[in-house]
Amino acid sequence: MVKNRKIILKNRPVGQVEKANFDLVEEDLREPDIGEILVKSSLISVDPYMRNRMNSFKSYVAPYEVGQVIEGDATGTVMQSNSEQFGVGDIVHGSWGWQEYATVQENSLTKINVELAPESAYLGVLGLTGLTAYFGLLEIGQPVEGDTVVISGAAGSTGSIAGQIARIKGCRVIGITGSDQKTEFLEKELEFDAAINYKAWPNVRKPLMKVCPGGVDVYFDNVGGDISDSVFYLINDHARIILCGQISQYNQGRISTGPRLHSLLLIHRARMQGFIVYDYRKKFNEAISRLADWLNSGQLTNQVNIIQGFEQVPDAFLGLFEGENIGKQLVKI
Amino acid sequence: MVKNRKIILKNRPVGQVEKANFDLVEEDLREPDIGEILVKSSLISVDPYMRNRMNSFKSYVAPYEVGQVIEGDATGTVMQSNSEQFGVGDIVHGSWGWQEYATVQENSLTKINVELAPESAYLGVLGLTGLTAYFGLLEIGQPVEGDTVVISGAAGSTGSIAGQIARIKGCRVIGITGSDQKTEFLEKELEFDAAINYKAWPNVRKPLMKVCPGGVDVYFDNVGGDISDSVFYLINDHARIILCGQISQYNQGRISTGPRLHSLLLIHRARMQGFIVYDYRKKFNEAISRLADWLNSGQLTNQVNIIQGFEQVPDAFLGLFEGENIGKQLVKI
Numbered sequence: 001m002v003k004n005r006k007i008i009l010k011n012r013p014v015g016q017v018e019k020a021n022f023d024l025v026e027e028d029l030r031e032p033d034i035g036e037i038l039v040k041s042s043l044i045s046v047d048p049y050m051r052n053r054m055n056s057f058k059s060y061v062a063p064y065e066v067g068q069v070i071e072g073d074a075t076g077t078v079m080q081s082n083s084e085q086f087g088v089g090d091i092v093h094g095s096w097g098w099q100e101y102a103t104v105q106e107n108s109l110t111k112i113n114v115e116l117a118p119e120s121a122y123l124g125v126l127g128l129t130g131l132t133a134y135f136g137l138l139e140i141g142q143p144v145e146g147d148t149v150v151i152s153g154a155a156g157s158t159g160s161i162a163g164q165i166a167r168i169k170g171c172r173v174i175g176i177t178g179s180d181q182k183t184e185f186l187e188k189e190l191e192f193d194a195a196i197n198y199k200a201w202p203n204v205r206k207p208l209m210k211v212c213p214g215g216v217d218v219y220f221d222n223v224g225g226d227i228s229d230s231v232f233y234l235i236n237d238h239a240r241i242i243l244c245g246q247i248s249q250y251n252q253g254r255i256s257t258g259p260r261l262h263s264l265l266l267i268h269r270a271r272m273q274g275f276i277v278y279d280y281r282k283k284f285n286e287a288i289s290r291l292a293d294w295l296n297s298g299q300l301t302n303q304v305n306i307i308q309g310f311e312q313v314p315d316a317f318l319g320l321f322e323g324e325n326i327g328k329q330l331v332k333i
Numbered sequence: 334m335v336k337n338r339k340i341i342l343k344n345r346p347v348g349q350v351e352k353a354n355f356d357l358v359e360e361d362l363r364e365p366d367i368g369e370i371l372v373k374s375s376l377i378s379v380d381p382y383m384r385n386r387m388n389s390f391k392s393y394v395a396p397y398e399v400g401q402v403i404e405g406d407a408t409g410t411v412m413q414s415n416s417e418q419f420g421v422g423d424i425v426h427g428s429w430g431w432q433e434y435a436t437v438q439e440n441s442l443t444k445i446n447v448e449l450a451p452e453s454a455y456l457g458v459l460g461l462t463g464l465t466a467y468f469g470l471l472e473i474g475q476p477v478e479g480d481t482v483v484i485s486g487a488a489g490s491t492g493s494i495a496g497q498i499a500r501i502k503g504c505r506v507i508g509i510t511g512s513d514q515k516t517e518f519l520e521k522e523l524e525f526d527a528a529i530n531y532k533a534w535p536n537v538r539k540p541l542m543k544v545c546p547g548g549v550d551v552y553f554d555n556v557g558g559d560i561s562d563s564v565f566y567l568i569n570d571h572a573r574i575i576l577c578g579q580i581s582q583y584n585q586g587r588i589s590t591g592p593r594l595h596s597l598l599l600i601h602r603a604r605m606q607g608f609i610v611y612d613y614r615k616k617f618n619e620a621i622s623r624l625a626d627w628l629n630s631g632q633l634t635n636q637v638n639i640i641q642g643f644e645q646v647p648d649a650f651l652g653l654f655e656g657e658n659i660g661k662q663l664v665k666i
Contacts, residue, residue, distance in 0.1 A: 266607035274599035
């Protein structure tokens with residue numbers, strides 16, 4: 001019988017999430033029943049959206065239950081199979097979450113082809129992160145060649161991919177991020193046209209005006225709050241604002257206040273739209289195939305930030321809100 | 334030579350617009366040149382958007398110039414014509430604004446057929462007001478039969494038409510307005526499913542929840558501010574928010590603050606979009622023809638509020654911000 005270790009939600013965070021909200025518990029894992037598979041985790045994903053699932057109220061997905069493992073994306077290796085679809089040694093992707101082992105249903109797994117792309121890419125560029133960037137930018141943002149596209153949280157998992165896709169589409173791409181190391185990464189590694197370290201300015205409106213002399217056509221928003229307010233002042237007529245995340249707000253515990261800028265949307269006939277990636281499920285295969293092409297042709301970088309050790313999962317998650325990661329944050333087991 | 338009286342912008346309002354921002358001046362009107370027409374006003378329109386044109390900064394139309402007549406929709410009769418397109422006695426529509434007479438270019442006028450609809454309808458249901466309601470609701474709101482449509486400023490010129498169109502489309506229509514007289518008008522005369530007097534509640538969220546047990550699918554926003562915030566809490570997945578006006582904000586003189594509710598748009602994958610009616614110019618004729626059909630079949634009411642006397646124009650305009658009008662506010666000369 002396999003000894004499993006898993007991280008559970010010990011209690012719901014109020015405002016700022018912290019380590020004390022989690023607990024690491026051990027359990028004996030049951031053998032796979034018919035149609036089930038025992039997997040051993042190799043990479044575990046931590047994502048900002050998980051913070052919302054730690055609240056008690058329903059967002060677009062059900063809240064996590066107190067005392068239960070934190071669900072989320074992971075990859076791993078099949079250790080035991082009671083399914084005809086998977087064999088021992090297969091590399092798989094699933095959503096068993098923050099645990100070292102898991103006994104899961106066969107229909108909750110997909111096989112990974114590690115010859116096409118590294119395992120980590122299936123949690124990043126070719127996973128829900130890449131798909132979120134892809135559909136958010138292309139379906140909601142509808143960028144046109146020559147558009148100025150501004151991305152907040154630009155060095156994060158989704159932002160860094162959205163920016164690269166915008167660049168592939170012939171747009172001017174401006175990233176807003178939280179350190180000089182990240183601005184350098186965006187400009188040098190990902191070839192953004194410009195990047196702004198918002199922490200170096202009292203308000204990003206001024207540096208943004210300088211690098212967006214023609215205004216902003218598309219804004220891919222991962223952060224909300226003050227940064228987004230500054231961007232709204234620069235939108236062009238018929239601008240598209242993609243509400244992908246509001247990470248600046250997740251740990252506030254209450255709704256913050258800010259200037260009412262809807263008149264700017266009105267005057268500029270702008271569109272602001274939220275989305276979730278599952279709305280585009282029917283187009284996932286087509287999108288993954290395009291993302292894989294860009295990845296293999298070198299147009300798209302699979303940027304991951306890997307921390308070692310299962311015990312580090314909560315810290316890796318907390319680090320997202322401190323802006324510690326460049327690209328997709330993963331934990332290697 | 335005709336003695337004309339006109340109302341000019343004497344100085345730009347700072348915050349609250351008031352009578353002292355206007356002046357009534359007399360002038361000798363020049364004779365019509367080739368291709369020009371002398372018209373005598375019969376109905377003058379006052380509209381909330383005019384407040385924004387009194388600011389010095391460019392909105393989607395150029396600001397009014399200090400010392401110049403306030404431009405805007407009007408109807409009148411041709412008194413003298415130096416154009417082959419118009420004859421003396423023709424009833425015409427134009428944008429000569431707040432004056433008793435005007436000498437205008439022939440291409441700035443359109444003839445009105447008063448047998449099809451009363452002259453006032455060409456400033457209301459069949460004019461820019463009706464077109465604004467039509468395109469905002471149908472193009473941005475995309476209501477589907479059975480949808481719950483909430484309208485703020487519901488007894489105003491645009492709101493009252495938008496609500497009637499939503500009703501024609503088989504939606505449940507809820508109006509938010511500012512007096513019991515208006516709620517009665519909306520429910521009895523325009524057959525809205527329910528109407529709420531926001532002044533009777535500390536917050537409209539509670540009465541709104543009661544009349545929208547299934548949430549809100551489409552929100553036609555004419556007012557912004559607190560009322561709109563309350564509506565946002567009730568939006569359904571894939572809701573559409575039409576930014577048509579923000580009248581609660583126009584006289585504030587500075588940008589007000591309020592709760593940051595973009596997370597609600599994100600969670601519900603909602604769309605919020607500004608528009609101006611001129612974006613749909615190519616479809617104007619088709620829209621007017623449909624609006625005229627509804628008007629003549631009695632499905633749509635041409636609700637106008639008429640004040641008598643040219644000197645009353647500024648008061649009629651100021652009254653818009655006090656919620657004095659039911660339907661389209663006009664001044665009869």
